[in-house]
Every structure is written in C-alpha cells, then in structure tokens.
Amino acid sequence: xxxxxxxxxxxxxxxxxxxxxxxxxxxxxxxxxxxxxxxxxxxxxxxxxxxxxxxxxxxxxxxxxxxxxxxxxxxxxxxxxxxxxxxxxxxxxxxxxxxxxxxxxxxxxxxxxxxxxxxxxxxxxxxxxxxxxxxxxxxxxxxxxxxxxxxxxxxxxxxxxxxxxxxxxxxxxxxxxxxxxxxxxxxxxxxxxxxxxxxxxxx
Amino acid sequence: xxxxxxxxxxxxxxxxxxxxxxxxxxxxxxxxxxxxxxxxxxxxxxxxxxxxxxxxxxxxxxxxxxxxxxxxxxxxxxxxxxxxxxxxxxxxxxxxxxxxxxxxxxxxxxxxxxxxxxxxxxxxxxxxxxxxxxxxxxxxxxxxxxxxxxxxxxxxxxxxxxxxxxxxxxxxxxxxxxxxxxxxxxxxxxxxxxxxxxxxxxx
Numbered sequence: 583x584x585x586x587x588x589x590x591x592x593x594x595x596x597x598x599x600x601x602x603x604x605x606x607x608x609x610x611x612x613x614x615x616x617x618x619x620x621x622x623x624x625x626x627x628x629x630x631x632x633x634x635x636x637x638x639x640x641x642x643x644x645x646x647x648x649x650x651x652x653x654x655x656x657x658x659x660x661x662x663x664x665x666x667x668x669x670x671x672x673x674x675x676x677x678x679x680x681x682x683x684x685x686x687x688x689x690x691x692x693x694x695x696x697x698x699x700x701x702x703x704x705x706x707x708x709x710x711x712x713x714x715x716x717x718x719x720x721x722x723x724x725x726x727x728x729x730x731x732x733x734x735x736x737x738x739x740x741x742x743x744x745x746x747x748x749x750x751x752x753x754x755x756x757x758x759x760x761x762x763x764x765x766x767x768x769x770x771x772x773x774x775x776x777x778x779x780x781x782x783x784x785x
Numbered sequence: 786x787x788x789x790x791x792x793x794x795x796x797x798x799x800x801x802x803x804x805x806x807x808x809x810x811x812x813x814x815x816x817x818x819x820x821x822x823x824x825x826x827x828x829x830x831x832x833x834x835x836x837x838x839x840x841x842x843x844x845x846x847x848x849x850x851x852x853x854x855x856x857x858x859x860x861x862x863x864x865x866x867x868x869x870x871x872x873x874x875x876x877x878x879x880x881x882x883x884x885x886x887x888x889x890x891x892x893x894x895x896x897x898x899x900x901x902x903x904x905x906x907x908x909x910x911x912x913x914x915x916x917x918x919x920x921x922x923x924x925x926x927x928x929x930x931x932x933x934x935x936x937x938x939x940x941x942x943x944x945x946x947x948x949x950x951x952x953x954x955x956x957x958x959x960x961x962x963x964x965x966x967x968x969x970x971x972x973x974x975x976x977x978x979x980x981x982x983x984x985x986x987x988x
Contacts, residue, residue: 584881586856587849593836596829600814611803613874615837616849623837626799627830633796634818634826646790646819653789671816678787 583609590616642713644689644706646671654678654686661685663720667710667739669693669732673725685723688713693731694738702738710739714748721749728755786812793819845916847892847909849874857881857889864888866923870913870942872896872935876928888926891916896934897941905941913942917951927955 583605585591590612597608615623639645640652643665647653654660654674664685668674674687690705713719724739726732740750756774757766766774786808788794793815800811818826842848843855850856857863857877867888871877877890893908916922927942929935943953959977960969969977 584878586843586877586881587840587851589836589839589851590849592832596832599825599829601817602810602813607805609875609878610805612833612836614804615833616840620837622802623833626802627834629795629799630815630818630826631830633792633815634823634830636792637790637819640789646793648790648792672812674789675787675812678789 643687644691644709645674645687659684663718664723665710665713665719665721666723666725668725669727677725685721688722690726690735693726693729693735695731705735707739707742711742711746714743714746719748721751724750724752726752846890847894847912848877848890862887866921867926868913868916868922868924869926869928871928872930880928888924891925893929893938896929896932896938898934908938910942910945914945914949917946917949922951924952924954927953929955931958 583591583594585594593612593615594605594608597603597611598605603611615626636648638647638650640647640655641650642655643652645652645654649656655662661684665688666677666683666685667688667690668677669690669692671689674689677683677687688706688710690707690710692700692705694700694702694705710722714722722743724736726736736752743750755770756777757763757770763771786794786797788797796815796818797808797811800806800814801808806814818829839851841850841853843850843858844853845858846855848855848857852859858865864887868891869880869886869888870891870893871880872893872895874892877892880886880890891909891913893910893913895903895908897903897905897908913925917925925946927939929939939955946953958973959980960966960973966974
C-alpha cells in the first residue's frame with residue numbers, strides 16, 4: 583500500500599496489528615475515523631487507554647474487573663458456595679447472558695495443553711484449590727469445552743480436589759436444542775444416548 | 786452482553802461503533818489488547834490520536850496529507866500537467882499501487898448522487914476548475930467508477946471545463962485481465978467490442 587501520509591500509515595498499521603484485521607479493513611476503519619469528528623476519535627482512543635490502564639483481574643475469580651474484587655464476587659445475592667469453573671472471560675459473559683446461573687465464577691485462563699506449552703502452573707488452578715479450602719464451597723461446576731485439553735483439565739482439577747468435601751459436576755452435554763439429529767456428530771449423539779435422562783414435562 | 790467491568794464495556798462499545806465491527810468482534814479485539822502489554826495499547830491509541838489530530842487535507846488535491854501540500858503534489862519529478870480525478874483517497878492509493886501513473890491527483894470526495902443528497906457543491910469540483918484555470922494542466926484523466934452517478938459526475942465536470950484548453954480522458958473500460966469472457970457482464974462485453982483497439986505486440 584502506498585500511503586501519502588505517514589500518520590495515516592501508522593494508524594492503519596495500528597489497526598492491522600489487531601487479530602483478524604487486514605490492511606484493507608484497517609484503512610476503512612481509519613478513514614471512517616478521519617471523516618468523523620475529532621471528538622469521536624478521542625473518545626475511542628480514551629476508552630481503550632482507560633480500559634487498558636484501569637482494568638484489573640479480580641483477586642478472587644480472575645475475571646476482568648474495575649476494582650480489586652469483581653461485581654459478581656461482591657454480589658451478596660449470588661450463591662458464593664457454587665463456583666462455575668470456566669476457561670476464559672468470554673465464557674463468563676456467555677453464561678451470564680443465559681441468566682441461568684446465580685453462583686460465582688473462577689476463570690482458569692485457558693486449559694492444559696502440552697502442545698501449546700500450557701501446563702497447570704500457567705492456569706489459575708492453585709487459587710481455585712485455595713478458594714475451596716478456605717471458603718464454604720459446596721459445588722464446583724466445570725463449564726469447560728469438551729475437547730481433549732478440556733477433559734484433561736477437568737481430570738487434573740478433580741484429582742487435586744479429591745480429598746476436599748466439594749461436589750464436582752460438569753455441564754450437560756448432548757444434542758443442541760433446535761439442532762437436527764442427523765447433523766450431530768457421532769460422539770455427541772452416541773453419548774447423548776448412553777447418558778439419556780428420564781423424560782420430564784417442562785412446566 | 787453482560788459485562789462485569791464498565792471499562793471493558795466502554796472499550797467494546799468504542800470498537801463496536803466502527804463500521805463492520807460487531808459486539809463479538811469488538812470484544813475479541815479488546816481482550817487481545819487486554820492480554821498484551823500496556824505499551825502496545827498506548828501505541829495503538831496514540832497512533833489514532835496523532836493521526837486524527839495531525840492529518841490534513843492537501844490544499845491542492847484534497848488527498849490526506851501530513852502537511853499543507855501532500856507528498857505527491859510536492860514531488861517535482863511527477864508531471865504536474867496531468868491530473869487524475871478520483872472519487873476518494875482509496876482510489877489514489879489503488880492507482881499509486883499500480884505504479885503506472887506519474888502525474889498528480891484530484892480527490893473529489895465522492896460522486897454526484899441526488900439520491901444520497903450529494904450535489905456538485907459538496908464535491909471538490911470548483912477547486913479542480915480553479916487548478917486547471919491557473920495551472921498549466923494539459924490533461925485530466927477521469928478515473929471514476931463506471932456507475933450512473935460516476936458518469937453523471939464526469940459529464941458535469943466535462944461541461945464545466947468545456948471552454949478550457951485541457952484534454953479530458955477516461956480510464957479504459959473493458960474485460961479484466963485474467964477475467965473469463967463468459968463471466969463478463971453484457972454491458973462491459975458489448976462496449977469492449979464496440980470500443981475495440983488495434984492489436985499491438987506487447988514488448
């Protein structure tokens with residue numbers, strides 16, 4: 583790309599350094615900001631700076647937070663005795679969006695993956711064990727992707743918690759609601775038959 | 786989306802306000818910046834602020850520029866007597882990328898489009914006429930999209946320049962190099978036959 587302006591080039595390169603944004607998209611975004619008011623660009627840049635400078639990791643659950651302890655952990659109406667263990671912050675948001683969970687979270691920051699050089703030491707597993715040892719935790723729900731790495735991580739954590747009086751459960755797996763049976767993969771369909779549940783009327 | 790952090794939410798909204806970026810993509814980008822060094826986010830935000838605060842419109846050709854007159858207009862090795870008239874800055878970059886043009890540009894800032902409320906007054910047409918009246922301009926090349934709006938704009942400009950001693954040309958239109966004949970649209974194919982050119986050996 584031939585830029586007639588160094589400033590333009592640097593802004594395009596800044597956008598293009600983000601994942602999934604190529605040079606052409608970056609140029610489109612920069613030209614959009616160019617056309618708009620100066621104020622809009624300042625709001626945009628400041629939102630990013632404020633976020634990056636001010637954001638913290640919750641000292642209890644490792645979720646992103648504006649303060650030392652995140653709003654979910656601080657919320658006394660939530661069941662502090664039920665911890666949902668997830669891989670990432672995005673999973674917290676996805677589960678919060680369902681509105682079906684009233685406990686608290688623990689963000690691992692990934693899953694054990696020897697191929698990518700992620701061992702248990704890189705994840706927030708010790709702090710989870712500590713939370714369970716010190717707090718009054720009744721149940722932990724493993725909401726982790728059903729991949730080999732995910733299953734390994736669940737297995738590792740369950741071994742660590744073997745001697746603690748806490749119930750471990752995993753989220754239910756099976757055919758999606760609205761999914762067509764013939765398009766479900768064999769493993770999911772097979773397991774959903776072996777792990778069948780008694781029929782209940784939904785009221 | 787349920788954000789546990791106000792700062793995160795504001796940064797995501799900032800990204801999502803850009804064209805073609807939805808909330809999910811915005812979240813992915815913000816989390817990427819979160820994971821990276823603080824320095825990277827500062828470089829990113831500063832590149833945008835510096836660009837938006839420092840960038841100017843070239844007083845001659847209306848291209849984006851770091852200074853009063855852009856690098857292309859200032860370049861004395863370029864033919865100042867040949868002006869290529871384009872719709873937008875992106876077109877300047879596209880033509881520069883070909884390396885086939887050694888003249889200068891004039892950015893209109895759009896095309897005449899009554900449906901979108903863009904009249905000749907909104908475009909940089911008067912300054913083009915002025916450039917031709919005062920400078921030693923030999924030829925102007927209309928590199929404008931072959932749409933109804935584009936053709937209207939070319940017609941309007943050509944009428945304005947009728948009494949001036951300047952040659953007006955348009956870029957060649959026809960079947961693309963590497964394009965298959967059967968997939969070319971009828972209008973292009975038809976015109977490319979009526980506007981056929983004598984065969985020359987390319988050396």
